Amino acid sequence: MAKGAGKVVAVNKKANHDFAIEETIEAGIVLQGTEIKSIRNGKVQLRDSFVRIRNNEAWISNMHISPYDQGNRFNHDPLRSRKLLLHKKQISSLIGRTKEQGFAIVPLKMYLKDGFAKVLIGIGKGKKDYDKREDLKKKEAKREMARALKDKQRY
Template identity: 70%
Template sequence: MGKSYGRVIAQNKKANHDYFIEETFEAGLVLQGTEIKSIRAGRVNLKDSFATIRQGEAYVNNMHISAYEQGNRYNHEPTRPRKLLLHRKQIDRLIGESQRTGYSIIPLKVYIKNGFAKVLIGLGKGKKKYDKREDLKQKQAKRDMDRAIKDRLS
C-alpha cells in the first residue's frame, strides 16, 4: 500500500512529465500567519517552483500562495522563498545528490497532514525530449489496452 498523504491541496503535474523522480522526501513548511489560511482554501500553485539549499537549509522558491482575502496589511508576499523543515541527514543527502549533473529538487505536492502543511519534494533527473515522447507512447498504449479489455468484457 502507498504512502498516505493528508488532504492534497496542490500537485505539480508537470513534474512527472519533465523529470524521472528517483526519491521523495516529506518536508514541513515555515509559513506566515495568512499563508496557512490561503493553503487551506486551496490557493496554491506549484507550477515553475523548485527547491534550493542555501547555507545548509532547504528553501522552496516560486511556490505561489495567493494573498488571503481578509488579510489586510498583514498579508504575505505570494512568491517569497519559504524554508523547508527537514532532518539534517535528509538535507545532506539532498546536497550530495543535487550537485550531480542534471539533478533537481522539485516540489511534487502540497497537503495538510495532522493540521500541518507539508510539501512532498522529489529528487529528479531531467528528461530529454525523446524520453518524454517515449512516456507518452507508453501511456497511450496502456490506454488502448485498457480500452480493448473493457470493450471485450462488455
C-alpha cells in the same frame, strides 16, 4: 504519497513530465500569518517552483500562495521563498545528490497532514525530449489497452 497523508492541496503535474523522479522526501514548510488559510482554501500553485539549498537550509522558491481574501494588511508576498523543515542528514543527502550532473530537487505535491502543511519533494534527473515522447507513447498505449479491456468486458 507519504503514509497517512491527508487532503492533497496542489500537485505539480509538470514535474513528472520534465523529471524522472528517483526519490521522494516529505518536508514541513515554514509559513507566515494567513498563508495556511490560503493553502486550506487550495490557492497554491507548484508549477514552476523549485528547491534550493542555501546555508545548509532547504528553501522552496517560486511557489505561489495567493493572498488570503480576508487578510487585509496581514497578507504576505505570494512568491516569497519559504524554508523547508528537514533533518540535517536529509539536507546533506540532498546536497550530495544534486552535485551530480542533471539532478534537481522539485516539489511534487502539497497536502495537509494532521493540520500541518507538508510538501512532498522529489530528487529527479531531467528528461530529454525523446524520453518525454517515449513516456507519452507508453501512456497512450496503456490507455488504449484499458479501453479495449473495458469494451471487452461490456460484451
